[in-house]
Amino acid sequence: MPTDRQRWLHAKRVNTGRPIALCEYTKVVLIKSSEGHAFFTVADGTSDYVGETVFISDQFVDRFLSKTPPSMLPTTLSVKYATRSRAISAARSNEVLDQQWGTLRVSGGNAISVTLNSLWGGQYTPIPPGVHRIMAPDAPHDASYTNFYVDFAARTGMGEVIADQVWFPIELAGSEGNSTRYVHVGNLSEGCVTVYALDRWNEVYNCLISHRLPDTQGRYVANLEVTK
Structure with missing residues (x-):
């Protein structure tokens, strides 16, 4: 899980079990909660994991997943x-x-x-x-x-x-x-x-x-x- 300094969310890939890192405001789509883990799809960004299903422990969902989207105003x-x-x-x-x-x-x-x-x-x-x-x-x-x-x-x-x-x-x-x-x-x-x-x-x-x-x-x- 990220520290305040790191600002990366560490999850695991379902197909390999290997850890990945997602930057803040990455869009994800929650699929299910099962056996103490939340499973979601990486839905946007530049990583190699877009479209893949990953998971984190249920205990981290409220802390690290948010319903607040990024601003879409051109900057x-x-x-x-x-x-x-x-x-x-x-x-x-x-x-x-x-x-x-x-x-x-x-x-x-x-x-x-x-x-x-x-x-x-x-x-x-x-x-x-x-x-x-x-x-x-x-x-x-x-x-x-x-x-x-x-x-x-x-x-x-x-x-x-x-x-x-x-x-x-x-x-x-x-x-x-x-x-x-x-x-x-x-x-x-x-x-x-x-x-x-x-x-x-x-x-x-x-x-x-x-x-x-x-x-x-x-x-x-x-x-x-x-x-x-």
């Missing part, structure tokens, strides 16, 4: 390029990184500092200008990528960083599916939209996870408009 995250400069990341043991900075606004709100690339030499490039789409999360990312950000934020009084293992895939304009670029928390970016301001990540997460773009079967959560 846009706006990102604007800023300067490129070298900076010390205290959260990464004072590592010096060459950052392509940007500012992100959630539905026109206050600017949030992001980095669009930290590693150069041809393998990674900042996300190109355009209107892209942000997909629903597919699976938890390795906690070793983000544990130190969570610890740093708690140690320095920034507060609790939640859902650090929830990364939102970006579908680039003119392509289909996960581009291997993501919206996620952190100070190191491999061509992603990386929320550098650790104390603002929860705001970004809560907005994205609670929305779905209409008529997309829950596969997309928001648009991403990038400008220079």
Whole structure:
């Protein structure tokens, strides 16, 4: 079962018994309760389990399953390029990184500092200008990528960083599916939209996870408009 930090619901597949993880606001259809377990079908999203029947213990149903759907109002995250400069990341043991900075606004709100690339030499490039789409999360990312950000934020009084293992895939304009670029928390970016301001990540997460773009079967959560 998920902790407040993880924000993934762990269930088991009926056909194999193996565990899977479902992100918040995944649509499910309850089938039955039997022998202490609730069985339901995964009804939308980007995971490989859409259409499959999974189950959890009855004792977790009221806590983790809700009748509140995500908002279907179209949402846009706006990102604007800023300067490129070298900076010390205290959260990464004072590592010096060459950052392509940007500012992100959630539905026109206050600017949030992001980095669009930290590693150069041809393998990674900042996300190109355009209107892209942000997909629903597919699976938890390795906690070793983000544990130190969570610890740093708690140690320095920034507060609790939640859902650090929830990364939102970006579908680039003119392509289909996960581009291997993501919206996620952190100070190191491999061509992603990386929320550098650790104390603002929860705001970004809560907005994205609670929305779905209409008529997309829950596969997309928001648009991403990038400008220079």
